[in-house]
Amino acid sequence: MTDTICNRTFDEISLGDSATLQRTLTRADISTFAVMSGDANPSHVDEEFARSTPFHQVVAHGMWSGMLLSNLLGTELPGPGTVYVDQSLSFDHPVMLGDTVTASVTAREKLTERHQIRFDCKVVNQRGETIASGQALVQAPTQKICRPRTHLPQLHLVDPGQRLLALVSKAREGCKGLKPMRVAVVHPVNAVSIQGAIDAAQAGLIEPVWIGPEARIRAAAEAAGIDLSPWQLMSTEHSHAAAALAVELARSGKVGALMKGALHTDELMHAAFDAQTGLRTGRRASHVFVIDAPAADRLLFITDAAINIAPDLDTKRDIAQNAIELAQALGVETPRMAILAAVETVNANMAATLHAAALCKMADRGQITGAILDGPLAFDNALSLAAAKTKGINSPVAGLADILLTPDLESGNMLAKQLEYLGGATIAGLVIGTRVPIILTSRADGVEARLASCALAVLQRQALLRAAGQMGTIDAATHA
Structure with a gap:
């Protein structure tokens, strides 16, 4: 031409x-x-x-x-x-x-x-x-x-959330032959938290159990024209009591996951992390955002952006392992993890770079398994092959990262929200490392994010049961 x-x-x-x-x-x-x-x-x-x-x-x-x-x-x-x-x-x-x-x-x-x-x-x-x-x-x-000749501009078509919707379909396939997983929906006193759970129920993913002040839940449902009669409702006096009851149901095996409704995250996590009555395991719990970003050709995992404020090295080891296992549950057989920092070289004055180097060596010694790790890596060369090449970085992860392990909660949360609000990404979120997954969405999240987060919980739960050899013996009434 x-x-x-x-x-x-x-x-x-x-x-x-x-x-x-x-x-x-x-x-x-x-x-x-x-x-x-x-x-x-x-x-x-x-x-x-x-x-x-x-x-x-x-x-x-x-x-x-x-x-x-x-x-x-x-x-x-x-x-x-x-x-x-x-x-x-x-x-x-x-x-x-x-x-x-x-x-x-x-x-x-x-x-x-x-x-x-x-x-x-x-x-x-x-x-x-x-x-x-x-x-x-x-x-x-x-x-x-x-x-x-006028050169035509490049056209980039975006179909928001399609990769997350594919996970919903994957979860539905995995649920065939089973009754939906029972999920305690904690304090669902607004329409969006109710509708998100109902959409997941109608997709065959979950059986919601509404937990919270009955009058407020029914009023929110009635105002939105939602019929709650097909599902169980367990009344509590307030949100703290709802969180406690939900955790008790999970401990006793009566539900397979928790789902945050219209309450603050710390209320639900306080009950879930109680040393005596909570859902702790031998591993530190952490949160993972699963990001469907238009500019990326794959799902991205950002961790930890909601639970561990300033994690030390041991906590980051658990955060890394949790994210790896979630990525594998979603079909990423050997995820690549970039341990993020502001620079790509180890600097004794920057703790994030020291943690990154140590985590990579822990992976070499088998203390972290199932993934390819590298770091410290800055955000640009973690996701851009061109940026990594320009900076002379020779790495099996640079430009190809699936998982982004951030230095702390603040940087992780800001990164995820920037991708959502400035980058047009669709995001879902899950807390793992607990006895059951916790669907931890923001109160500002829409129904689509809540549906996708339910799919994450179902896929993670199924992976845990397969690993334990229990997939064929699930209580068909609870999927728990």
Whole structure:
């Protein structure tokens, strides 16, 4: 393709002159067309639906062929200055995802009085089948135009939260043949915390048990038009009592996870971490954000951003192992972990760099297992191969990190929230390292984040049970 675009005037075009354009239909083409046209026909944009139609994987129709022909007429023959007057096209075959089509226009008739040209138009696929055919009438330019070709901007299509929704589907598959996992929803006194749990229940992931002040829960449900009757409600006087009761149910095996409703995190964690009656294990509990960021080509895990304020080395070892096991439960067989700091070299005055070096050596000695670790790494070279190359960093993790272990809670929390609010990411969250997973969403989170977080808990719980050899003997009434 040249850097200059020139037209052919009416007088320069002879009958029989032609031009062609070849293009392969991609998923990005389909999504772009759907966004621009507002065409949400499932035959075009829903692969599962398309597979059930008579035309297997029908994903585009005549409009796409028409756009290719318009491209030819406007940029090649006649080119710049062309004005569309009329067209008549018939569409004989659908265009399938992955098809390579060739569009062609051939000058058929010249109407001298108005400087109009009628073109025969045709679009064929790689099998020689005619996709579209017909005619187009254009007003051809009468003056020669040559100018620099306008380079089109890059278009990045974002389908927010799709990787997290894929985890919901994965969790649903894992639940087949089992009753949904019973989850204690703690203090759900607003509509969003109720609806998030109900969406997970309707997806077959959980069976919610509402715990909290009955009058407030029912009032919130009634105001939102939600029917709570299919599920158990256990009334408590206030949020502290709700947290205590939920933890008691988890300790006794009557629920398989806890889910935070409209109460402060420290209220729920105070009950969960009680030394005598809580849900502690031999490992320090920690929180993991699972991030579906538009600019990333994979899910990212950020830890710890909600539980351990200023973790020491031993705590970071547990934080690392918890995150590795969650990533594995979600299908990342050998995750790559970047231990973040502000610089990439060990500095005796920066504790984060010393911790990073020590954690890597602990992994070498088998004290942390299941992942590839490296650090200290700054955020840019943890996720960008180009940044790592520029800085001369030779690392199996740099630019490829799945897990980002942050120096402390404040940096982790700010990083996750920046990705969400400035980077357009969708996030889910889970506390692990406790007897049962704790679905710990923000009170500002929407229903989608709560649904995805429920999926994390189900997948983590299933992984723990498989590791213990208990998946086949789960109490079918509780999945706990």
